[in-house]
Amino acid sequence: MTIIDNLPTVYDAKTTEEEMYKFWEENEYFKADNKSNKPSFSMVIPPPNVTGVLHMGHALDETLQDILTRYHRMAGYEALWLPGTDHAGIATQNVVEKQLRQEGKSRFDLGREKFLEKTWEWANAHKSAILDQCKRLGASFDRSRERFTFDEGCSEAVKEVFIKLYEKGLIYKGAYIVNWCPRCQSAISDVETEYETEDGNLWEISYPFKNEAGAIVIATTRPETMFGDVAIAVNPTDYKYKDLIGKTVCMPLTGREIPIIADEYVDKTFGTGALKITPAHDPNDFEVGKRHNLKPIWVIDGEGKMKSCPEVPPEIQGLTREEARIKTVEMLEVQQALVKITPHTHNVGKCQRCHTTIEPLLSEQWFVKMEPLAKEAIAAVKDGRIKFIPERWEKNYLGWMENIRDWCISRQLWWGHQIPAYYHNETGEMVVAKENPDPEHYTQDPDVLDTWFSSGLWPFSTMGFPNKETEDFKKFYPTSVLVTGFDIIFFWVARMITMGLEFTGKAPFSTVYIHGLIRDEKGQKMSKSKGNTIDPVKIIDKYGCDALRFTMTSLCTYGGQDIKVSDEKFEYGRNFANKIWNASRFVLMNLDGIDNKPIDFANITLADKWILDRLNTVAKEVNENIKNYRIGEIAHILYDFFWNEYCDWYVEIAKIQLQDANIKANTQRVMKYVLDMALRLLHPIMPHITEKIYSLIPNKDFPAIIRADYPKFEDKLVFTKENKEMELVIETIKSLRNVRQSFNISPSIKVNIVISGKDAETLYNNDVISYLKRLARVENASFANSNEAPKKSATTVVGDYKIIVPLEDLIDLKAEIERQNKKLEKLNKEKAGLMARLNNDKFLSNARPEVIEETRAKADELTKQENTIEELIKSLS
């Protein structure tokens, strides 16, 4: 008892969280058993980058996953939540290169091997940092199964998949225009390119004809690429240029001769209707060039600088793209080849990682042929094997999949899975294999794979794949659900689905639960550069982990809207945690001498039955909502139940019942039972506080709440009649309190009441009278005939009952009449609406019978109340 008596009045989140997490870890409660007979529930974490620092987005994502894991663990499933991290190719390489730069070195100074060594060192040192941070979130993932996208097993899976796809002809190598980041010095994929609107110019440049007067004027946004021009293109149906097709022009500045060709791609209405073709540096031009068999000319190198080649004038060579543009325009002006400059806003591609302007560059890269793979990935979603929640993301996913483009998977980096292709040093012959066939004569392709290639295998590479016979694979694959934000549907979700279907024949998960993104209070994306980030660890320090979890959960809507957060919002969860703490404290302090007997349903009070019935309904609703991923709804239901029903009403009534020796023991049982169950219901959302309190409950059924059974709906706890009766009692108390407030009756003054109405004694029995005495500060309650005219009293009408509060000299008659009139007015208004419907023949003939019945009953009730109040007013006047 001493422990309980000494519980602080304010919930100490920090101590509790540390203590409870340790308790779970020490007892290995997070560990999933692949030999269990229970049905499996499994999930893989979206692996955070090794370079990552925990942010609010993780906090939300991890919390939702943890809620699902904890719920299923309690609800009879063998639950596995598998954690891990992503090697994050470019991001990690950037970090290590930055370090080197500070030492005045580049990765080339170290060489590939040394650089990789250093990067591994860095990754190993940081690999667990972010998952350790997740501990602060209460994450119940199974660390014994922690994986890394670049570990041995995942690397094996990557090789297996690459080779199989290659053998199937679904991976190919070729020269195509790719998005090239001059800063990362690597190709990136389409989805890694973001477009931004920029103000630029449209320059019109005149290309004179060869051997004759005149010129053709083209329009371009990138004059510096002109040195790579191989043709001028016009639309074949454009009468303006019809006669020019086939002619040759001499390029300004260099004088190089190029032909005028016709291609339907050209838009007659844009610019001058004539277009320069630069196949090496523009994706559309590349296509045009291919159609016309034009040889591309490279004029920009991988660093984004102008090449030193004969096609580029010496003044331009070596300049950056930006410098070259200025210089080129200058030179054109001098030559009077510049016809016009028009301001022009257009979209410019940027590297998702470093925000550098993308250079479309023709280069030799590896690609995955997506269309054949997409077929099944589309079918799986269409036929319901995979369900998106909210559903609208399906459309988004399908739209992308149906217009899928090949996936550029090679990156000119060092940190990542090196492509398992080997070239013969002399013949150049290529072998795709897991190992180098002959290290003396073959050299491995220097490129590495896109990070998302390995993440795409995550749900099965972590379960043992390519071995499909491991215990984990058999028990836990496919996984149950994938929880993530919509921002990586294309990057990740889509790839897992395609790869999963192709390599395991099964959808890697049956549900994709997409939640909103965390934003700041103004609705802006949080980012370090904007300085509007909120550090979840700081929130946890200030408000507690469970407060953070509860608040975020409560903000999740069914539609998956983005979530705006601000520091103060977490007070909501903190206050709730404190409420739980104190209510529990009260209950625990009042369990002295409690026996181990079950609740005695034969000797149970109205309030007992009511709270059990309510708990039962809540358990039902929570289970239903969690199955439908309406997690925010659960938070609201539980908040409302715990605070507004259990604390505000049941615990207050229990205080009265505990003083009655006859019902004390049973009250203790009910009080404890409901607390126990409420804590279990809350545990997935608020794990620490519930575990802590559970540990203090005497004679409990389970050693830890994390492994307790989740409450379910039970038929024996249905008390519909008592539920209704209790509602009337609550309403009575509320209206009596209203009377007190209206007449400024000090809490220290007790009032007498007279109750009238049919069978009033049945509802307002001794138990209920005792509630009224305490909760409405009633001195004496008596019963009387309703026809008695109340003078000098305030009256309140509840259901079929009239409760009179004689107020002697306290009463201000006028005020009471006014009060009653106001109420009457309200009732009149409400009734008018109901009557309008009931007097409408169409309503009567069309509405569902139960709706009509309901409306009628309500109208009757209102009429009754109206009559009573009218009568009252008459007697008062």
Next chain:
RNA sequence: GGGCGUUUAGCUCAGUUGGUAGAGCGCUUCCCUUACAAGGAAGAUGUCGGGAGUUCGAGCCUCUCAACGCCCACCA
């Protein structure tokens, strides 16, 4: 250009088979009632973005307009 989302109380937002609107914060009044002032009690507050339609009945369904936000596409 195509698609999606949002618009409800002063603020932030809930509201799914269509039955006549809710929460938290804030505000007003009262209360340190032996779990909790991070608390308790009683209140006030809405032409549910505009318009039209379907329906007996619309915050919810249809159309349309407006504002804001996002995604995809990429005409140089």
